[in-house]
Amino acid sequence: MTGREVETDLLAAYPYLLPQASTPPSPPEPDRPFDYEAGAEELPPAPRSPGADSSFDQVLDDAFGLVGPSAASRSRNATRGAFDDLDKPGDADPSVPPPATHPGELGWQQARAVAAHAGARPLGTEERDAADALGAVLAAPLTAATHLPPFDTSAMDGWAVSGPGPWRLREPAEGEGLAGRPPAASLQDGEAVRIATGAPVPGDATAVLRREDGIVRTEGVELACRPGTLSPPLGRDIRPRGQECRSGEVLLPAGASVTPAVLGLAAAAGVDRLTVHRRPVAELLVLGDELLTEGVPGDGRIRDALGPMLPGWLAAYGATVIRVRRIGDDRDALVAALRDADADVVVTTGATASGPADFLHPALTEIGARLLVDGVRVRPGHPMLLAELPGSAEPGASAQSADAREPAAARAQRTEAGGRPRYLVGLPGNPLAAAVGAATLAEPLLRGLAGCPAAEPYRVTAAAEFAGQTGHTRLVPVALPERGAVPLRHDGPAMLRGLALAEGLAVVPPGGVAPGRPIEVLDVPCG
Incomplete structure (x- = not known):
């Protein structure tokens, strides 16, 4: 064909x-x-x-x-x-x-490659409650705090049995043989007791007879296998202590992403807090007089599509987006917003070209930023840019806290003294072009800062x-x-x-x- x-x-x-x-x-x-x-x-x-x-x-x-x-x-x-x-x-x-x-x-x-090198050194590490670490990257291995399972457990509903059948069926004490209760008393050879899935297996039990494979007879005092069913082999349907892991065993290496399944594994292994790389804090500046945030476009104005779209993309790349600000075509307002931003990465949309209302380049020059990428030979989205901003972001920086902000000069001094640089990713204003810019520059930069493996x-x-x-x-x-x-x-x-x-x-x-x-x-x- x-x-x-x-x-x-x-x-x-x-x-x-x-x-x-x-x-x-x-x-x-x-x-x-x-x-x-x-x-x-x-x-x-x-x-x-x-x-x-x-x-x-x-x-x-x-x-x-x-x-x-x-x-x-x-x-x-x-x-x-x-x-x-x-x-x-x-x-x-x-x-x-x-x-x-x-x-x-x-x-x-x-x-x-330039964006990846800018983010080549991950941000600092922090210890977080496991429930708050979703989406972060492990900075230290996940190590089991207990055996898993922590005790021998039943994998099926049925009877814990000792030796070959038939068995003398013991009447369980209140709560005996149920999940979440202490294990039943040890069994004697030829004895059985009812047990539920997940319950501790009593001592000297040799197997679990599944409910569908057993039959109780002789007025409820004898348990036997149903006709055509053999006695369960040694260890059948018993999950032995430490079957999945032993206490102190490394379950996941540093660099693994904290997914919902990882949170489940950590909880099962008795781990409440995880050491992770700090996710880069990002702030989105949506530029342009023509943008509407609601309603039907008209009279020369259009809806802002990037304000709703980009936070999810940036979060998928490893960032914590702490705010979205909309700024008109005003050079002074843009300069003030750039000086006010204290995120690790500032992402802007629009104003990257050289039109009469494109003020991003002059604003970056005014605040003393250093261009690392100024245009990319890619379509769509070629007028994108990456710049190093003056000042540095300390671990835990957050634009939500006004007390964390410093004058630009003070931040510049800390950068010159060895502080961590901050970055700006300038995306074109057209939606698909902005998406291409995000995939080109924001993705390798943010994943690197977050400690994520390169995609x-x-x-x-x-x-x-x-x-x-x-x-x-x-x-x-x-x-x-x-x-x-x-x-x-x-x-x-x-x-x-x-x-x-x-x-x-x-x-x-x-x-x-x-x-x-x-x-x-x-x-x-x-x-």
Whole structure:
């Protein structure tokens, strides 16, 4: 079956999928391994735990092998120019000249690597009640405080028996043989007593006879197996003490995410408090005069879609979002909001380009921020940015507490003295473009700060054609039926309809991906 036949078949089953592309990309050379971005050099693995005294510039040197003047003497533009040398889209085809791009733009891979290095050192650790640790990452192993189960227990309703049957059925004392009660008195050979699931097994019991396998006769004093049923073998339906774990045993290593199942395991093993990495505190600033928070759009104004959407995405990436603020197109108000924010990471939407009301760049310059990424060669969402803010966030920082705030100058002094830097992720204002920006920069930054393992894209087969865009990576919402990744309709920068149906974001290199070839996919937050 050809690629176009596959697409036609899939469109019949999934009417919301994207129509066939009009310009098929050139298929990769059959003897050449799959490239992430056509022509991009392979990057070395990003170090996850640089030393506390490593400067960000030094981390970039380690990651990308920059040469020349020392990091301290290089200008930001020179650094960005060095990154450009690593990811020239024209390298994929010498006959295609590199596109004219902003000198600060990085390739998609490089931008994600910079964000990952910014978050390479997790935030401080803290001990929390297990019930309050959901979504955090263990900073110390989860160790059992007891054997599990703590005593021999019955796995079934029935009778605890000693030796082969038939058995003399002992009348239980009040509460004997029930879960949550002390164990019944020890059994004599040939004796049995009724028992419930989860109840302690009496001493000298050799097995549990299931209720459906036993029959009581001789006026209730004798227990026997039903005809055709054999006596239970030694240990049958008894969960022995320590079957799952022993006291002091490591159940999960540091670095494991605290999921609902982990909370259940901790409780079962007698652990009430967990040592976890502090989740980064994030604040969302939604920028723009045109945004409405309720009602039907009209008169030139539109609904704010990102204020409702992004907190869930940021939380899925490991952040604790403590507030969402909406700020109009006012440079002074934006500067004041940036100076007032004391979160580990500030996320903004809109104002990242150079339009008449785009004040984010001037505001960052005014407060003394340092741009690390200024534009990414990705569509949609290329005018995104990542900046290091002046000041530092101490463990437990929270914008909910006015007492925790300091003047910007004081925070800057603490940063110069070795405090932890804070970051700003600037996302475009168009909804899908903002989602792409969050997946590109916010996800690796926040996961790193939260101590989460890096979330790498995974490969699936392209079930349809994915056209490339010269010089840019494309992130495309996709459905993932059994046949592979298929692009969804409604994938324009200002659209969310495709993303709402998406099971992932396909990473399309500049050269595109032909049907049947592997394509990389990023997960999208779904809860």
